[in-house]
Amino acid sequence: MLKFFCFIAPLLLIPSLLTSATLSNKHLLVDVEEETARIFISTIDGKEDVEGDERINLLFFDKPPSSYTVLYVHRDAITFGGERGIYIKRPVAIGDKIETIWEDKTVNVKQVVEFVKRKNTRTEDGVLITYTIKNISKYSRTVGLRILFDTSLGEKGIYHFELPTGEQIRYETEYLGDDQPRAWISKDTKRNPQHILRGVIRGELVTTPDKIVFANYKSLFENLFSYRIRRKRKFDYPPYSRNDSAIAMYFIPYYLYPGETREYSTILGLSGEEEYGEDVVEIIQIEEEPGVIEEIIEKPEEIKLKENIDLDLLNEELERIKRIRELIAEENRLMEEMNRILEIENNILKEEELNRLKEA
Structure with a gap:
């Protein structure tokens, strides 16, 4: 692999951390670089039950x-955090999150990076990455996404990736739609x-992509749009890059108003089949003191109408409210029709x- 490899010590003042949010x-440890908003994890x-996995670059x-x-965006490929847009908010750690806001002339994109816990054990050994994309132009636009992770653990071993089923990935591979696995695994099969x-494809907090591709990093880097694998x-x-793997997650563009x-x-996240999820809220039943509810029911607060109401004015106001309701109902009907048409267009797209991906 033709890359220089090193570990970022969390308390070491090296140049990357001087210009990053951590x-x-x-x-x-999660590091979001200030100039590009790109993510590094180590x-x-x-894991508490794993020996020797301290200070490992993931x-x-x-x-x-x-x-x-x-x-x-509308048949164009734009690198998030790149020179074609501007930062509204550079990467900054706010509480337990790192937030970044970047936009170009058509979309505003908010990236949030935060730790996430396992559903039952509440072990906080996962990183949740969220992109919220808003259409800020005057026209409807198709908007999609490709997230590329440059992995490294599998490059030391016999095979680069593994699936929860035990299937080993030694060559370029892709999965589409419902054929995608629940997760993918990159591990050091040679040393440890x-x-x-572990990357999550299906789960409570994630958006399942339309396609995932395992391939050489440079090949994916040079093909921003859909990449055609060679199985x-x-x-x-060759001759530029050897034994250098990555995974790309593709989300097909949808129309945004x-x-x-x-x-x-x-x-x-780290190893383990347990899913990540939200905190379980415990419902506590509170016992009411005897007689309190009965007293409220037996002695309701009296409601009195004001005297000398102008009935003509009241009828006029009721008629106006009726017309507003009719206009709202008509607007809702039109919106439902527009949503139906948009759904048809999205399904066709x-x-x-x-x-096109299957034919590629």
Whole structure:
């Protein structure tokens, strides 16, 4: 692999951290680079039940980080955080989140990076990455996304990726639609197979992509749009890149009306089948003191109408309210019809895109 590899110590003042927003807990460190808003993740103490997984890079470290996101806006590919737009808010740690807001002339994009807990054990060993895209133009636009993660653990081992079913991925591979796995795994099969990065494809907090592709990093880097795999090609791109793997998650563009938003989320975490999820809210039943409810029912507060009401004025106001309700009902009917038409257009667009991906 033709890349320089190093680990970022969380308390070390090296140049990347001087220009980055950082979050850390006892398991993980997350770094969002200030100039590009690109994300890097490493372990601190890692999993409590795993030996020797301290200070392990889970994504490849470079300056800027090599994992990044591409926006698909009206048949154009725009790199999030790139020179074609401006920062409304550069990456900044606010409480337990790192927020970034960037926009170009058509879309406003908010990236939020935060730790997320397991559903039952409440272990906080996952990173939730969310993009909220808003159409700020005057016209309807098709908007989609590609998230590219430059992995590194599998490049030390026998195979680069693994699925929860045990299937090993040694060559370029893609999965579409319902054929996509629940998750993908990158691990060091040669030195320590317990060193694991796990990406969630299906789950409570994530947006399932339309397609995922495992391929050489440089090949994906040079093809911003849909990449055509070669099924027997390893993760090489001779003579420029060897044994260098990555995963790309594609979200097919959908129409957004002016002012409309759409959200995409994904999770990277450590090993373990337990799902990530929201806190479970415990419902506590409060016992009422005897007689309190009965007293409220038996002694309702009296409601009195004001005297000397102008009945003509009242009838006129009621008629005006009736007309407003009729206008609202008509507007709702028109909106339902527009939504129906938009849904048909989105289904056609998605079907055409899926057919194009299958033919590619």
